[in-house]
Amino acid sequence: MTGTVTQDVVMSGAGRYILRSLGQADVLLDGRSVVWAARSAEELLWFLHAFPEGRYRHDILSQLWGLEDNTAAANRFRVALHRLRAALEWPDAVTEQGGRYRLHPELLEASDTYRLHQALRASRQSETLREREELLRQALASADGEYLPHLQGEWVEQARAQHRAAVVEGYLTLSELHCAARECPLAAQALVKAAQSDPLIGEDHHQRLMACLSMTRDRFAAIEHYRRYRHFLASEVGDTPMHDTELLAERIKAGERVCEHLPFTPQKT
Template structure:
């Protein structure tokens, strides 16, 4: 939609022609962000339950009608929120004006590109993610969307880390990998192994060993778990000063120590269908 900008990642801002929209009520804003998080659409009763935790009735129905009217007015007209087969959706124009759509579009482009074009698309995805989705909203629908979008960002960081690694830009690979693990330390022990290896090249065995120790604390305190034998063995080799990754000689490395960062070629999440039209 021309002149509309919807930001929800790290900051909340909806503007038309450079001016903040006037919602009239917080429920109208909440309705828009709920539908942004659920682009497949929601029925009236599902919206009422998500926003007000009420059963459908005269009172809740009136609240919904008022919020819908104010949301449409704020976004520029009746066509901004559409009803199709009993489900309410943000229009394609509104969705495409959002940072969430831009995040998925960049990852989608990366999946269908190679070389420099792939790198630029991944970088655009990383830059689009300004932070968590609606960071101060604790509703279940916001938390679920927050986790999903953080996962998309994490994936972009991981895949760009691999490209840096393939190009022998080890310091940049470490940065992307470390920031991905900061966003989601649960993504897999193999990524912690990879960061230990990369740190040993960029900052030395002491930095690699320190990450291993932090990872042990994370496993123990957050998961009540212990590291895999392969991780322990890798840490011992790093402590001994063994060169695990030799820059420019990856073909000679054991299979276990090649980069584990790979893409599965699919675009996750509910924006996949809409992106087919992009």
């Protein structure tokens, strides 16, 4: 098979495909969005994408569509599977072994979440700080938005939480690398991204962000973040900030330097 191939696509027999699951979900075949004959075929694709290890038919029917594994449901599954393979123009797009159905590995490798997790794993194994930073940037470049925002269900919520945690890990690690290199604005930027991805990243990270903002912007930006965080805890969690966080806010209000590193001096433009 031949077709339009970009640098984002796995260079293989499945190299005609790009799977975008973060942000606005889309499946590209030869550079064009796949048109699904039925929603069930698209749902089946993304369900199997969320479970790379595969699922048995009765699990798919139950978890994806809330159906019992009877004759009518089995027929629905067969039709959806046929339409999925037909839409992707690839009979091996879904494989079956011992009753377990999986997306073809090369389809999984053509997805943004695969690139995200692969780059994160590589960054953990890297021996140099700059290489770790570059790998993290590559990973986070694929992480633009929530996982499959157009779908609902317990199965997608579980997968969404897993991918969100990976994105947050990436931003937090990136912020630590920038902080160690005294790259304060970049450290603050990465912390902001982590907090936007998951406001419940941990109060210690919000404290770090307050300190970063007080050094890279001003104390008013730091206190504004503290107030937003306090409002979020009250309205969404029914809790209040830790006493340490309140004390940190008071120190920043008083103009105290709260960062353990040398003061950041913005360069003149």
